[in-house]
Every structure is written in structure tokens, then in C-alpha cells.
Amino acid sequence: MMKTKPVATTLLVVMAIIFLISYPQRQDMFWAFIMHVSGAAMIGGLADWYAVTALFTKPLGIPFKTAILPRSKERLIQMGRTMLSEELLRVPQMYYAIKKERVMVRIIEYGMSDVGQGQMRDILYGVGNQVLSHMDIEPMRQEINKAIYKGVTNWKATPLVILFGRCMLERHTASIFWLYFNRTCQRVIASNQVYPYLYRVMLDIMKTYTKDSFFRELAIAFGGDGLSPERLVETVQKKAVQFLKDNESIDSDLGRYVWGQAIRFFNNLETNAEWQAFIEEHKDQWIKMVLEEWEG
Known part of the structure; x- marks a missing residue:
């Protein structure tokens, strides 16, 4: 705003000079047109100057409804x-x-x-x-034993993930978690x-x-x-x-919501082919990495 202030002041002065020059010759149609245009520009410029100045200071020392921002801070x-x-x-x-x-x-x-x-x-x-330490891992142990006998390459990890989620989401374990x-x-x-x-x-x-x-x-x-x-x-x-x-309790609004969403996720995992493929793919990658490190 400080950069454009000299330009605006110059334009206001120019409009005032043009108005004063054309005013004595206003009987002529051309000069009347110039007078009205310059007069309107001058009045608009003065109004804009007063409005902007009144936001921050008291223009011309006028105290009534001026310096709006400092007064309304x-x-x-x-x-x-x-x-x-x-x-x-x-x-x-x-x-x-x-x-x-x-x-x-x-x-x-x-x-x-x-x-x-x-x-x-x-x-x-x-x-x-x-x-x-609070979770009953016996069902998981049995599932892992089955997987060992069947062979890890043909073993599906999704049932174990679902079983783990359901064991984790039992009320006692879920509340602690x-x-x-x-x-x-x-x-x-x-x-x-x-x-x-x-x-x-x-x-x-x-x-x-x-x-x-x-x-x-x-x-x-x-x-x-x-x-x-x-x-x-x-x-x-x-x-x-x-x-x-x-909401630290599992019975709080947030606890019940998160618990319910987790249960719904593991229930849907049984039929969600995309998530099952994602789990099996990463299971194979992880087993390959473990075997490679073991062999190394």
C-alpha cells in the first residue's frame, strides 16, 4: 500500500487540476464532459482516501467514527x-x-x-x-503347529491373522490393549x-x-x-x-467405536479377497527374508 500511495495521490491531484481547468468552460459540451468525469474521479478518490485513512488514524483530526482499528482492537x-x-x-x-x-x-x-x-x-x-501376556495363545499355538506340518509355502496366513485378531479383541484383552x-x-x-x-x-x-x-x-x-x-x-x-x-475405558464412546470397527474389520477379512492377497503376498516375502537370513 505504501508503494501505491504516491501514485494515488498524484492521480487525485491531477483530477483536481483538470476539474479546476474545465469548470470555467463547462458551458461547452466537451469541457462539461471533462469536468464531470474529473469531478467524479476526484470525489471518488477523496472518499477512498478518507475511508482507508479512517481505518487507522483520524483524517484531518476528525474524531467521529475514525481510527476504527485502534479503537476496536x-x-x-x-x-x-x-x-x-x-x-x-x-x-x-x-x-x-x-x-x-x-x-x-x-x-x-x-x-x-x-x-x-x-x-x-x-x-x-x-x-x-x-x-x-494376558492373551490365551493356545488356539494360535495349535494353528502354528498345523502350519508347520503343512509346510509354510502352502500355508495361508489369513486364518491365523483372523484368529489373532479375534483373540486380541476378546473383551478382557481388548480393554487392556x-x-x-x-x-x-x-x-x-x-x-x-x-x-x-x-x-x-x-x-x-x-x-x-x-x-x-x-x-x-x-x-x-x-x-x-x-x-x-x-x-x-x-x-x-x-x-x-x-x-x-x-476415553481410556473400553466402554467409553471412543473405545466402543474403535473396538467395533476392529471387530468389523476382522469379520470382513474372511471374505475380502484383496486384503487376503495382500497378507499372503507379504507373508511369502517375510518367510523368504527369514529363510535367507537363516541360511546366511
Whole structure:
């Protein structure tokens, strides 16, 4: 705006000069036309100058309804907070932004990083110590014995995966697994290692939210530290951790939903040819890798 101000001022002065030159000769049709055009441009320029100036200062010392932004700073801050709480952080808005920003790709990137792989190893180690020790593995042992006698090359891994899922999803085992998984998610979300990924997502969400909207940018600009990406990420972390704490029980709304989805997945796995082919293919690759390492 500071770069275009001299140009706009020059045009306003030129229009005023043309108006003053043509006004005494307004009896002539040509000069009357020039007078009206320059007069309209001059009036429009003055109106625009007054409107823009009145947003930030008091033009010509006029105190009435001027300096709107400085006077309304607190109201704009409150408006920005309300907009963020009612619009930016709404579930549909967050879902749209997360879907558009390809959050799953970033989750995979985090899982492939050294920090992510370390946390995955800790999770698997915890599952082995905390969950599997409470599970009845006798049916799995019998299935594994059958597989050994039939030969691993002709053995289908899908029945074992389905059986493992059903053993895991028995109420007692599922409640222990859900509690452990829930608290692990709490630690991961609250950790400093996840903070940079959440910060990048929040920046992209805010860019999407303020795109092509001057008032939204203005509201966030006057929001201060309360509307900074850092503070919003901290708020999201606290709310997410608190939400998980409130749903640690398998009988909570989130626990029942996840449990039901897992049961539905393993029930559908019996008839899902695509997933069965995926499991068998990776089973063969894993067995080949193990045998090669054993031979080596």
C-alpha cells in the first residue's frame, strides 16, 4: 500500500487540476464532459482516501467514527478468537483441512523417521510385554503347529491373522490393549518430537482458513499470542490428550467405536479377497527374508 500511495495521490491531484481547468468552460459540451468525469474521479478518490485513512488514524483530526482499528482492537481480538473457536477448530473445518493437506503422508513420513521408528519399537515392545501376556495363545499355538506340518509355502496366513485378531479383541484383552494404546497415543501427542509435525499442519490450516479473506487475516493478526500457531498447537495437544484421557475405558464412546470397527474389520477379512492377497503376498516375502537370513 505504501508503494501505491504516491501514485494515488498524484492521480487525485491531477483530477483536481483538470476539474479546476474545465469548470470555467463547462458551458461547452466537451469541457462539461471533462469536468464531470474529473469531478467524479476526484470525489471518488477523496472518499477512498478518507475511508482507508479512517481505518487507522483520524483524517484531518476528525474524531467521529475514525481510527476504527485502534479503537476496536479488543473487539477484533475477541472476534478473532470466536471465529477460531467456532470456525477454524470445528470438526468439519479441521477434517477438510487435514484431508486436503495429506496428513496420512506426513504420518507415514514421521513413522519412517528415526524418532518415529523408535517410538514404533517401543509400542511393539509394550504390546508384547503388557498385552500378549494376558492373551490365551493356545488356539494360535495349535494353528502354528498345523502350519508347520503343512509346510509354510502352502500355508495361508489369513486364518491365523483372523484368529489373532479375534483373540486380541476378546473383551478382557481388548480393554487392556485399548488402555495401553490410548496412553501411548497420549504420550506421543504430548511429546516434543511430534510438535514440529503438528506445527506444520496448523500453519497449513491457518493459510487455508485465511486464504482470500482480508477480515480473517486481520482477526488473526490482532489476535496476539493467543492466536499464534504455537499456542494453537499447544491447545490442540492439550485438548487431544484430555479427550483420550476421558476415553481410556473400553466402554467409553471412543473405545466402543474403535473396538467395533476392529471387530468389523476382522469379520470382513474372511471374505475380502484383496486384503487376503495382500497378507499372503507379504507373508511369502517375510518367510523368504527369514529363510535367507537363516541360511546366511
